[in-house]
Amino acid sequence: xxxxxxxxxxxxxxxxxxxxxxxxxxxxxxxxxxxxxxxxxxxxxxxxxxxxxxxxxxxxxxxxxxxxxxxxxxxxxxxxxxxxxxxxxxxxxxxxxxxxxxxxxxxxxxxxxxxxxxxxxxxxxxxxxxxxxxxxxxxxxxxxxxxxxxxxxxxxxxxxxx
Amino acid sequence: xxxxxxxxxxxxxxxxxxxxxxxxxxxxxxxxxxxxxxxxxxxxxxxxxxxxxxxxxxxxxxxxxxxxxxxxxxxxxxxxxxxxxxxxxxxxxxxxxxxxxxxxxxxxxxxxxxxxxxxxxxxxxxxxxxxxxxxxxxxxxxxxxxxxxxxxxxxxxxxxxxxxxxxxxxxxxxxxxxxxxxxxxxxxxxxxxxxxxxxxxxxxxxxxxxxxxxxxxxxxxxxxxxxxxxxxxxxxxxxxxxxxxxxxxxxxxxxxxxxxxxxxxxxxxxxxxxxxxxxxxxxxxxxxxxxxxxxxxxxxxxxxxxxxxxxxxxxxxxxxxxxxxxxxxxxxxxxxxxxxxxxxxxxxxxxxxxx
Numbered sequence: 001x002x003x004x005x006x007x008x009x010x011x012x013x014x015x016x017x018x019x020x021x022x023x024x025x026x027x028x029x030x031x032x033x034x035x036x037x038x039x040x041x042x043x044x045x046x047x048x049x050x051x052x053x054x055x056x057x058x059x060x061x062x063x064x065x066x067x068x069x070x071x072x073x074x075x076x077x078x079x080x081x082x083x084x085x086x087x088x089x090x091x092x093x094x095x096x097x098x099x100x101x102x103x104x105x106x107x108x109x110x111x112x113x114x115x116x117x118x119x120x121x122x123x124x125x126x127x128x129x130x131x132x133x134x135x136x137x138x139x140x141x142x143x144x145x146x147x148x149x150x151x152x153x154x155x156x157x158x159x160x161x162x
Numbered sequence: 163x164x165x166x167x168x169x170x171x172x173x174x175x176x177x178x179x180x181x182x183x184x185x186x187x188x189x190x191x192x193x194x195x196x197x198x199x200x201x202x203x204x205x206x207x208x209x210x211x212x213x214x215x216x217x218x219x220x221x222x223x224x225x226x227x228x229x230x231x232x233x234x235x236x237x238x239x240x241x242x243x244x245x246x247x248x249x250x251x252x253x254x255x256x257x258x259x260x261x262x263x264x265x266x267x268x269x270x271x272x273x274x275x276x277x278x279x280x281x282x283x284x285x286x287x288x289x290x291x292x293x294x295x296x297x298x299x300x301x302x303x304x305x306x307x308x309x310x311x312x313x314x315x316x317x318x319x320x321x322x323x324x325x326x327x328x329x330x331x332x333x334x335x336x337x338x339x340x341x342x343x344x345x346x347x348x349x350x351x352x353x354x355x356x357x358x359x360x361x362x363x364x365x366x367x368x369x370x371x372x373x374x375x376x377x378x379x380x381x382x383x384x385x386x387x388x389x390x391x392x393x394x395x396x397x398x399x400x401x402x403x404x405x406x407x408x409x410x411x412x413x414x415x416x417x418x419x420x421x422x423x424x425x426x427x428x429x430x431x432x433x434x435x436x437x438x439x440x441x442x443x444x445x446x447x448x449x450x451x452x453x454x455x456x457x458x459x460x461x462x463x464x465x466x467x468x469x470x471x472x473x474x475x476x477x478x479x480x481x482x483x484x485x486x487x488x489x490x491x492x493x494x495x496x497x498x499x500x501x502x503x504x505x506x507x508x509x510x511x512x513x514x515x516x517x
Contacts, residue, residue: 040329072201073201073205075205083204084327085202085204085205085281085326085327086202086325086326086327086328087201087202087204087205088200088201088202088205089196089198089202089316089318089324092318092320092321092324092331093318099328102328103321103328103331103389106328106329106387106389107332107387107388107389107390108363108387108390109387109389109390109391110320110321110389110390111320111321111389111390112318112319112320112321112322112323112331112332112333112389112390113332113390113391113392113395114322114332114333114335114391114392114393115303115306115322115323115333115392115393116317116319117310117315117317118307118310118311119310119311119314120317123198123314123315123317126198126314127198127199127314127316127317130198130199130314131198131199133199134199134200156199160199160217160313160314
């Protein structure tokens with residue numbers, strides 16, 4: 001059996017034929033792990049392209065989209081594309097448009113149906129408030145405003161206990 | 163907790179009891195949860211990870227669960243102890259290998275494990291011997307509710323429980339059933355089963371999860387989709403398919419026995435003979451041979467040896483368990499010799515004979 005061409009450790013179990021264009025193909029022979037990663041990453045990439053308009057202006061638009069950033073955690077969309085991991089809960093808002101085709105692809109659905117935290121009605125507001133306070137706290141610590149930071153920390157504690 | 167005590171038992175998932183336990187090894191459900199106010203683990207600073215751990219550790223210690231969970235600080239463990247927890251399926255390979263503040267809260271029966279600062283801030287896991295999806299779900303749902311009373315989870319009405327990886331968003335639930343399918347492997351029908359499962363969006367993985375080889379003919383069947391279906395629907399989909407796979411495996415076993423009993427018996431007894439007499443044994447070969455022995459016991463081709471004993475041999479011949487039992491660290495070659503010695507001694511102690 002041949003070894004995987006990506007990790008060259010495990011045996012090949014997947015043969016992928018990527019159709020690039022007219023009579024242009026690229027072949028991959030991968031182990032399960034590398035194949036899953038490959039498929040997942042190409043889903044992330046294609047969903048990014050899908051929202052970026054026509055193919056002609058694709059490269060410019062994709063790079064514009066890639067620079068899109070979450071205001072809460074500072075994650076750029078390109079970082080998500082490369083790692084497959086989001087940076088914070090708010091990313092689902094910040095990259096909502098880009099994520100929806102990806103979620104559709106992975107799950108065949110885009111709307112949650114299932115358990116809801118019992119306290120969700122009460123915590124909806126708290127979630128937003130906590131995020132804001134955390135950000136302010138981070139800023140206060142960065143500019144060494146320790147008194148302000150202490151006050152913010154107390155408010156966060158209080159909210160978290162509630 | 164003293165991790166040494168773990169090596170004296172084979173843990174919940176290898177207890178070898180529960181419904182359909184000749185084929186179904188264990189049932190496991192895990193839930194991915196995150197705190198609303200923090201970045202996900204991969205983007206949290208060392209300081210934030212410390213805070214996340216402190217909050218969750220505190221809340222977990224106050225949970226109304228009896229007997230109490232024991233919190234283990236992962237960075238404080240030696241690499242060998244971490245590996246031990248991975249082999250017992252109490253923590254993931256990712257949690258063992260990660261950096262920074264992280265830990266796991268364990269129930270004394272090893273049925274509950276709560277991982278802190280894994281890919282998500284909190285990964286709850288419940289394990290049951292045999293086929294027990296309902297019981298596992300009831301347990302984990304309860305623990306999840308208890309924790310949720312004390313922390314604010316990241317949740318949106320639209321996308322459900324928000325997770326670091328979009329493949330887990332929604333319910334955050336992965337339910338898996340571990341099956342021992344030696345006859346489907348022997349009769350080369352296993353690929354066919356996998357293809358059928360993939361068509362209905364169920365994933366098949368090896369013993370130690372993603373990317374791991376299906377050693378010892380152990381396979382985990384789990385749901386792929388986490389968004390757009392309720393927990394009950396997902397569990398039902400798995401519940402419906404498992405009896406069919408069990409049925410295929412039983413049919414394949416019957417075919418093997420009727421078709422060529424002698425050849426099957428020869429395979430089982432050779433496996434047993436090798437385990438009882440070899441002087442060098444890799445972990446992989448041990449798994450393969452024990453798989454044949456396990457099949458032999460279930461088909462009545464081997465007596466004097468019980469399934470719990472075989473399960474004990476499965477877990478105790480894993481690298482970290484073996485080194486714990488020997489009381490010393492061993493390199494690869496030393497391990498293979500120690501493993502063979504351990505198997506010879508144990509099998510002679512039990513006095514098991516082919517019948």
